[in-house]
Amino acid sequence: MNPRILIVDDEDTIRYFLKLELEQQNYAVWDVATGEQALKLLKTNTFDVALLDLRLPGMGGQEIMRYLTEHSPQTSVIIITAYATLNSAIDALKRGACDYILKPFNTEEVLSSVADGIANKGQQSFLPNRDSQALIVGPLKLDPKQRQIYLNATPLKLTPTEFDLLLCFMKAPNTALDSGAILETIRGYRLSETEARGIVRVHIHRLRRKLETTSLKPSLITTVQGGRYLLAIEA
Known part of the structure; x- marks a missing residue:
């Protein structure tokens, strides 16, 4: 079964870009724009990795983070954050998020972080090789x-x-x-x-x-x- 990825971000362009890049790596990807939509999905589905924006309309990313910590601890959470929410990202790291990505981000950064979240669950790692010498x-x-x-x-x-x-x-x-x-x-x-x-x-x-x-x-x-x-x- 292909690794399952959930994207939670209210910016349509970011969701489209992330889904496109991740599907090219043979991940199964779901994307939603609000915390409420994410919570509905999480109650009936499990995911290997969640890419979570902290600043969302309505239910915020912090609430989704708490739900994942309590009900789906096996899901690796990667915070997507803008400069203005760095303090919240730091707090999320303290509470168990495995990584954070600062907007704007690049493809390699996203794929590396997602692959590591999957590798931590005992699945195959797709981390790119950045250094050529031991x-x-x-x-x-x-x-x-x-x-x-x-x-x-x-x-x-x-x-x-x-x-x-x-x-x-x-x-x-x-x-x-x-x-x-x-x-x-x-x-x-x-x-x-x-x-x-x-x-x-x-x-x-x-x-x-x-x-x-x-x-x-x-x-x-x-x-x-x-x-x-x-x-x-x-x-």
Whole structure:
């Protein structure tokens, strides 16, 4: 059975674009424009991934997020957000969303995030290959063909954003990076340092938890003066 994707967004153009791109990857796609329509579908259907806009007419995306958390925890939720709702997106990440996509977005970003949501359910991953060479930094190793990072030979289960975040650190080990530069590297846009810190802090927290469950050294990513972050690799 093809993976089932639900798109919830009140912008017709975005729904059309997303559905077209996802169906070309052989996903089964449903799309609705309101929270009420989404809730009606969710009561009688199950989905592998939900692409959810937070700002909807009537019932908002936050309410749909709560419903999915309570009644369909197996559904991977990806938040679609505009600049004005970044704080809400950060809150959604804290409450279990697996990733967020900032409008305007590109095709590769959407497909990567959706594929990861499906891979986390034990199905085949379709993550694109962005790096062509293997990279080994201390206990971390990148397998570019599988788009997989290993810690002490143990594969890490990362979201696309967490993968790009850790890769960003691997390319600059023992270098203190500010949140604005990190976000620009992994997402391609620049926010003020204050705004970027809120987003990066959530991903750093989740990434550290995954590293700690596998590594004997939980301080692999450290916080340094000025709120910057550093991948600490012993010489």
